Amino acid sequence: MVDFQLTKSQGQVKEFIHQFAESVVRPMSLQADREHHIPDDFLLRLAQMQLAFSGEVPVEVGGDGGGAGEAKDKRGKSQKNRFAMIGAEELSWGDASIILSLPGPGLGGPPVQFMGTPEQKERFFGVFKDRSQLHFGAYGLTEPGAGSDVSGISTSCRKEGREWILSGRKCFITNGGKADWVVIFATVDRAQGRAGHRAFVVEKGTPGFTVGKIEEKMGLRASETAELVLDEVRVPEDNLLGGEVHYLGKEGFMGAMKTFDSSRPMVGILAVGIARAAYEYARDFVRENYLLARAIPRYAQLATTLADMKRNIDAGRLMCWRAAWMADEGIGNAKEASMAKAYAARMAMKVCADAVQILGAHGLEQHQFVEKWYRDIKVYDIFEGTAQIQRIVIAKRILREPPTF
Numbered sequence: 001m002v003d004f005q006l007t008k009s010q011g012q013v014k015e016f017i018h019q020f021a022e023s024v025v026r027p028m029s030l031q032a033d034r035e036h037h038i039p040d041d042f043l044l045r046l047a048q049m050q051l052a053f054s055g056e057v058p059v060e061v062g063g064d065g066g067g068a069g070e071a072k073d074k075r076g077k078s079q080k081n082r083f084a085m086i087g088a089e090e091l092s093w094g095d096a097s098i099i100l101s102l103p104g105p106g107l108g109g110p111p112v113q114f115m116g117t118p119e120q121k122e123r124f125f126g127v128f129k130d131r132s133q134l135h136f137g138a139y140g141l142t143e144p145g146a147g148s149d150v151s152g153i154s155t156s157c158r159k160e161g162r163e164w165i166l167s168g169r170k171c172f173i174t175n176g177g178k179a180d181w182v183v184i185f186a187t188v189d190r191a192q193g194r195a196g197h198r199a200f201v202v203e204k205g206t207p208g209f210t211v212g213k214i215e216e217k218m219g220l221r222a223s224e225t226a227e228l229v230l231d232e233v234r235v236p237e238d239n240l241l242g243g244e245v246h247y248l249g250k251e252g253f254m255g256a257m258k259t260f261d262s263s264r265p266m267v268g269i270l271a272v273g274i275a276r277a278a279y280e281y282a283r284d285f286v287r288e289n290y291l292l293a294r295a296i297p298r299y300a301q302l303a304t305t306l307a308d309m310k311r312n313i314d315a316g317r318l319m320c321w322r323a324a325w326m327a328d329e330g331i332g333n334a335k336e337a338s339m340a341k342a343y344a345a346r347m348a349m350k351v352c353a354d355a356v357q358i359l360g361a362h363g364l365e366q367h368q369f370v371e372k373w374y375r376d377i378k379v380y381d382i383f384e385g386t387a388q389i390q391r392i393v394i395a396k397r398i399l400r401e402p403p404t405f
């Protein structure tokens, strides 16, 4: 049932992306962090070489299904999520921001995929077939008064004729400022809670839809995080994802949440990649500086810390792989996705802190990668559901589901 051996093609993907991360991504990482920006021509080259893309354009609308395409295992089951894990770990090993900055539908993709009609998928994913320019999608759920508790969103929507009118404010939206379109979650009536939610695709340039401030963050500085303002924005009824029939139950909210079942293991494995980068950096530092001093107590302490770092990274990776494998098998993975994300993010924070500690004062220098990874990793503990929220998801499931081993 369990096989930890990478297949030949998985091994090739790992090797190829690692080489790319080492020779191309890592060398631009510190500068991108300082300039809060990854140059467009760099991202365009990646898109044109079909090297890297953020999110998945489904095969049925002419995409490659997320890079691994239709890769299947011996039993004919999709390996898409497992391939994504392998590639993502290597890429984030190179830089913590890059995967969020790549062109593509990003987090905006899953709600279009899960809720959109065939025509909407064709329309909104269609833009990504053009690789001559940078195209981005984005996901607009968070508001100043509704982050973890998304049922409390106050961005309003009301129907007038064949249009919907949206008003409100979204914040911390990845690639929100440069996106061709953003999936905006709004409510017809706050009193209805989740049942009142609707998801719209709002296109760039729609009158009243503007970009507010771009956040200055502690970490992931090279990734754009934007505030979006909706002032009586009129969108055609065709931009309501799934059409009105989709919202007869709690579907609007479920669509928002389903996004996370696929993205949380991904966030977890990105954290694993950063942790591995920090661990390897610290390990090499110890090798170079303490190799001749094995007898001194300080070396013994450092060696034990390194052993713990390595052990915990491996545990985090296995949890992420399990959640990805379940997704490939079509098994519900909400609990395992939350477990992987909660564990990997906290584990990676500890590993990055330990790496700084091992380097001592050198670990605080801005030209040392560990200083950057220490700042970057905190974001992974917050977005896509904080550590506390993951625990609520896990607890609800273990109390409701029949006991397993």
Ligand SMILES: Cc1cc2nc3c(=O)[nH]c(=O)nc-3n(C[C@H](O)[C@H](O)[C@H](O)COP(=O)(O)OP(=O)(O)OC[C@H]3O[C@@H](n4cnc5c(N)ncnc54)[C@H](O)[C@@H]3O)c2cc1C
Residues within 6 Å of the ligand: 107, 138, 139, 140, 141, 142, 146, 147, 148, 149, 171, 172, 173, 174, 175, 217, 220, 225, 379, 382, 383, 384, 385, 386, 387, 388, 389
């Ligand atoms: C870099 C970055 C990129 C982001 N990108 C996006 C994006 O693309 N799209 C998008 O919609 N959002 C995005 N976000 C927003 C992110 O999803 C939210 O920040 C996150 O959901 C937490 O919400 P909050 O910041 O409002 O914190 P709050 O919800 O206000 O939480 C504050 C604290 O209270 C705790 N807390 C809250 N509720 C409970 C509870 N019931 N029990 C125990 N503790 C609780 C939290 O764990 C946290 O520690 C991004 C955020 C960042 C930092």
